Amino acid sequence: MTNATTDPETPRETVRFYLLDHQTVLGKAIDIGLLVLNLVFVGLFVAETYALSPGVLDRLWTAEVAIAAVFLVEYVLRLYGAEDRLSEVRNVYTMVDLIAIVPTLVVFLSPTGTAVASIGFLRAVRVVRVLRFYRFTRDAEFFFGTVSDNALRALKLLLTVLVIFFVSAGAFYSAEQAANPNVGTFGDAFYYVVVTLSTVGFGDILPVTTTGRWITIAAILAGVILIPWQASKIVREWASKEKITVTCPDCGLAYHDADASHCKACGHVIYHEYDDR
Numbered sequence: 450m451t452n453a454t455t456d457p458e459t460p461r462e463t464v465r466f467y468l469l470d471h472q473t474v475l476g477k478a479i480d481i482g483l484l485v486l487n488l489v490f491v492g493l494f495v496a497e498t499y500a501l502s503p504g505v506l507d508r509l510w511t512a513e514v515a516i517a518a519v520f521l522v523e524y525v526l527r528l529y530g531a532e533d534r535l536s537e538v539r540n541v542y543t544m545v546d547l548i549a550i551v552p553t554l555v556v557f558l559s560p561t562g563t564a565v566a567s568i569g570f571l572r573a574v575r576v577v578r579v580l581r582f583y584r585f586t587r588d589a590e591f592f593f594g595t596v597s598d599n600a601l602r603a604l605k606l607l608l609t610v611l612v613i614f615f616v617s618a619g620a621f622y623s624a625e626q627a628a629n630p631n632v633g634t635f636g637d638a639f640y641y642v643v644v645t646l647s648t649v650g651f652g653d654i655l656p657v658t659t660t661g662r663w664i665t666i667a668a669i670l671a672g673v674i675l676i677p678w679q680a681s682k683i684v685r686e687w688a689s690k691e692k693i694t695v696t697c698p699d700c701g702l703a704y705h706d707a708d709a710s711h712c713k714a715c716g717h718v719i720y721h722e723y724d725d726r
Contacts, residue, residue, distance in 0.1 A: 465530030468523075480585075483523065487581050490516045490549075491615070494575050498622060498635040517553040520546060520581075542584045549578035576619025579612055606679045613675065617668035618642045624660040631655075646672045695719055 467476050493513045497506065524546050531537035538544075552575045586605050622638035631654045632638055641654040646668060656662045699717035712719050
């Protein structure tokens with residue numbers, strides 16, 4: 450948790466403070482700015498899958514390079530300000546940050562220019578930029594205040610659902626768009642993923658490539674495993690919300706019903722105050 454009263458003394462401490470801060474004006478501005486840029490960065494990937502004029506595509510590409518440059522600066526500053534730079538490099542959020550901007554930077558620095566963007570691998574990798582949103586849920590503090598642990602879990606669950614849909618759709622589009630006449634835009638791929646993972650299955654769009662089929666399988670498995678796993682954390686927390694934090698002195702079981710007089714595990718007497726009104 451960041452303390453707004455902390456007074457950074459060195460440039461390195463100052464950088465670290467404002468990249469983690471959620472309370473000062475500058476800290477909030479950085480949070481909001483990065484969140485907006487992240488939304489635009491993801492939106493650019495989606496927009497570029499549609500039939501647009503060369504002039505519009507050039508402007509979108511310029512915006513993408515500019516945002517990638519901002520994120521590269523952020524990445525460098527995070528490493529610069531980190532107390533343990535090796536641990537920061539290994540941090541999952543930091544690795545995602547780098548992976549999200551690498552495809553854009555590779556295309557920009559390539560001698561062949563934007564033509565490299567047609568490489569299927571690079572196009573597929575660009576969808577992981579949506580994972581950057583997880584950085585905003587690393588703790589319960591936001592620029593608008595602090596949320597409860599349950600609200601944070603619910604937010605992560607919603608984000609997980611959206612990430613599975615988005616990443617699966619982006620990967621499916623990259624694999625199918627050249628071979629499947631029914632997949633012409635990201636919207637077509639997103640529609641297919643939502644219909645498939647929701648088990649509706651209209652059948653109007655089907656994968657025609659082996660890669661597309663494997664992506665579908667991976668998306669279904671991810672939805673079956675990750676969503677119930679995160680949802681179970683919320684259910685367990687809600688189920689224990691009305692429990693009393695009394696520990697049985699005999700077996701050590703904690704969290705008992707509010708009107709319990711005996712431990713439900715061993716039967717030991719655990720009287721505690723209870724108002725039957």
